[in-house]
């Protein structure tokens with residue numbers, strides 16, 4: 001991740017007179033940052049637009065996309081004067097067009113239109129579609145060679161090397177949005193790669209951190225959707241409860257930072273105040289702290305190397321009093337270790353893990369399987385996929401998407417009914 005190539009923010013330029021005395025040149029307002037938000041109606045999308053709304057003149061919204069929530073998409077497009085609004089599901093196109101009639105905002109529908117929106121010239125594209133559905137649009141966004149603010153973790157989990165090569169080809173800049181990776185990015189700073197001993201990502205432990213297996217077996221979707229610290233979309237909230245999210249984040253971190261798999265660790269930190277710890281060869285530990293609110297890492301991804309003011313509550317360490325850390329319990333939460341093993345296995349194993357998990361989480365939310373069955377279904381899929389020779393090597397996005405599809409089909413055969 002290189003620093004932003006595009007200057008942003010108001011700058012008062014110093015000019016020199018012939019005799020060398022400094023004079024203040026007129027303050028030039030910087031051009032607004034042209035921003036597209038893929039997944040605008042989601043948790044990360046609306047947090048991004050919340051920041052946009054708080055900084056009038058700083059952003060120009062190019063395109064907003066959603067999947068089925070046409071009403072909300074239209075509201076956001078009108079509020080932020082987007083030029084284009086795209087809905088994924090064709091069936092909602094009529095509603096979108098109706099809501100945008102007379103506004104001058106263009107409307108479009110379908111997966112191809114979302115990819116086209118990602119290619120509309122923009123300085124920064126917030127990639128915040130949930131799941132593997134975000135792969136093609138995020139790849140399309142990366143073709144512009146500008147900045148990709150990456151919330152969609154599946155791009156790195158399922159197609160890490162391919163995505164990084166793709167970014168390299170266009171010269172696009174990648175800024176992490178996940179709070180842990182945003183923390184690591186800041187904590188590493190200009191530190192030489194060889195001096196990094198370990199990167200430790202923190203996990204809240206989710207709502208069931210202290211529950212025994214018997215209670216975990218009876219967890220309802222409603223209980224699992226109640227995260228103690230973070231307000232997020234449904235899929236990632238369930239992943240936080242199973243600790244699969246931390247496993248996916250370890251895979252992301254492997255691709256984002258110059259470390260080997262054995263230099264990545266997760267630790268449970270129930271307060272979610274310290275987001276990441278970077279341990280260095282001189283014994284220093286660099287950490288990034290902030291109140292658990294996604295607007296802080298989103299602001300960084302949008303504005304870096306500048307900062308963007310946010311209304312996020314400020315930390316008061318005296319009130320907090322204690323920050324605690326504990327080792328994750330792999331027997332109650334096996335997903336974390338499983339994800340780490342797929343990273344070591346390599347090839348399409350992380351893509352298979354991710355696809356199986358998406359299917360299993362949906363089945364849990366539909367009450368077709370229990371909470372503990374999420375991880376066991378993913379484990380069974382990985383084992384079967386390995387046995388059938390479905391885990392291999394993919395060097396194209398199409399190859400990854402094919403592996404993802406196979407894994408979904410296989411996982412469905414493992415579900416009841």
Ligand code: NDP
Pocket residue numbers: 038039040041042043044045065066067068069070088114127128129130131133151152153154177178179230231232233234235236294
């Ligand atoms: P949400 O479920 O809240 O939002 C998802 C967004 O993607 C919505 O705009 C949704 O549209 C859209 N979408 C869903 N399916 C499709 C599809 N098939 N095609 C096109 N668009 C689609 O997710 P989050 O905001 O929580 O998460 C987004 C991504 O960011 C995920 O990859 C997540 O892991 C990652 N992330 C999220 C964090 C958070 O705090 N929420 C933190 C770190 C990472 P619609 O509303 O119309 O369904």
